[in-house]
Amino acid sequence: MKRIADSTVRRLSIYLRFLEDFEKRGIATISSDELAARGGTTSAQVRKDLSFFGSFGKRGLGYSVAELSARLRQILGLEREWQVVIIGAGKIGAALAQYHGFAQRGFRIVAVYDSDPAKVGRSVDGLVIRSLDSLPEEAKRHPPDIAVLAVPATAAQEVADMVVKSGIRAILNFAPQQLQVPETVAVKAVNMAMELEGLSFALTNG
């Protein structure tokens, strides 16, 4: 398959959110135009994005909401459940562990790790915090799919190395630190500082 751009995948994710909303409201079909209006893009963009994966619409009519959302879930790999571990039980890590929105979308938090002995043994939202040292061993028995890094920037690279060595192939990084990983490992960063600086730039040069 031709390589799909990141921006395309992000938009698919947005489209899916609307489709699920429409599904709930019992709307049967939707046009690329309607989808575009809500996603802040153009109808041509919507059609082009979908065309990488096949042709799902009916000319003159649009797309079946149920069918298209099923296809998008399939494309995005959301038909299965993903096992997620959170590393770092600080403010952010704890908030994420308690945020049930993940589980609703098939991302199941199976463990929380921290390197601070004072935190190990306590529990967050029903999950006992485990020692980070035990990750490689435990990952062997129950391999997690995704590691969420909620550790200080200074520790991020070291933890990432450990995660990679444990065989985990996807990382969601909350630390404001660029990670160096093998290209077989997928990394997405959530960087609030960067987004705020983007706003600062916009306000300054607006």
Added chain:
Amino acid sequence: MKRIADSTVRRLSIYLRFLEDFEKRGIATISSDELAARGGTTSAQVRKDLSFFGSFGKRGLGYSVAELSARLRQILGLEREWQVVIIGAGKIGAALAQYHGFAQRGFRIVAVYDSDPAKVGRSVDGLVIRSLDSLPEEAKRHPPDIAVLAVPATAAQEVADMVVKSGIRAILNFAPQQLQVPETVAVKAVNMAMELEGLSFALTNG
């Protein structure tokens, strides 16, 4: 000034982070090559990014770490303090309010709002939670620069409208919901669900 791409601004933010790190370690100069290696890009990209704003380097030598980081802070508008309000005192909102990393980078959290009367009056990290109804009035007296939206997706658009009416011109949106705002208002989204779905896609089609 020519319009600057989002991707460029994001990279400037990344460069700045490294430069501050180098500054702390007492390194005086750095080349575009070194900057690129750490930022996961190319030296040509670094130089091109900077060239939109002027020429800050010395041929044969590289960039003065102190000078370049000062210029980047200036470009990104980080020389002043920004007044930030957090809207929504749930898990995410509360975690953000307690996260002191923002203040360190000049984003000062001045108030937390919530529409739930049960939460109003309590305090988070020394800030009393105020009623969302009072935002427009209070924003008149002390205009905030940035609103952080940490509300449920269903309420996000409504809250955004209120924020815009209150004269706030920048929004950091944590709700998994595309916001419709006038183009004079800058919006950045932090969408964890979307990032996770991006990882899901990568794992599925990897």
Added chain:
DNA sequence: TTGGACTTGTGAATTTCTTCACAAGTTATC
């Protein structure tokens, strides 16, 4: 059955972003 109103899917055109490649400037060494 025909005509009109829609809407998709997709090559081609366009725009935007990234990389190349090199002249020009700087420093260090002998």
Added chain:
DNA sequence: GATAACTTGTGAAGAAATTCACAAGTCCAA
């Protein structure tokens, strides 16, 4: 001061992403 080793800044080339524009398919009403 001549030479070698670097490195920047930037037009030009190349690649990638977006938008255009239209043939082709669908539906509906008369």
